[in-house]
Amino acid sequence: MSAGRRTLGFSWPALVALAGLAAPRVVLHDLHVVEEGQPAAVLLAVVPLICWVVAVLWRRPPRPFLTVLAIGAIHGVLLAVGHQILWDEAFGATGPRLGDFDPRVQEAILRLAAVFSSLVTGVLTGVVTGAVAVVLSRVVIGPRRATERQVEKARRGP
Known part of the structure; x- marks a missing residue:
């Protein structure tokens, strides 16, 4: 058993797959297929996070x-990569500008800022969703574990 699986309760490919559930939103948003505020955008943003929590409740990792x-x-990394790949499609020929700087310098600064923003977004999403998972695991799994202990104790006898 790998150290990641022991600590996180999932293999690394499973963690990447769970993070990848949020990737379609990045692609569809950057290609302007789904715009912010639309019901589809909300579903694409929320459903993957629900899946993360459900997976943690189901697998019961030692550190949810x-x-x-x-x-x-991982989602933050995928977000950063997706935004970089789809940069031209997202912004077109008239991308964001920073004033009178050389356009190549502007693009480099903006792309670096986008990477940083994506990584922070992913980590903060993990923090908030992780906190929800911990609370739910204590509410849902905590009582179940107490019941399992009582059943096990009853099986062993006095």
């Missing part, structure tokens, strides 16, 4: 917060 934080960080 750390698990979802890792998924969020």
Whole structure:
């Protein structure tokens, strides 16, 4: 068993797959297929996070917060890569500008800022979703574990 699986409760490919559930939103948003505020955009943003929480509740990793934080960080990397790949499609020929700087310098600064923003967004998404997962795991799984202990104790006898 790998260290990641022991600590996070999932293999690295499974963590990447869970983070990848949020990737369609990045692609569809950057290609202007789905715009902010539309019901589809909300679903594409929220459903993957619900899946992360459900996966943690189902697998019961030893550190649910750390698990979802890792998924969020991976999501941030996928978000950054997606935005960089789709940069021209997202902004077209008239991308964002920073004034009178050389256009190549402007683009480099803006792309770097977008990478940083994506990574922070992924980590913060993991923090918030991880906190939700921890609370739900204590509410949902905590009582179940207490019941399992009582059943096990009854089986062993006095």
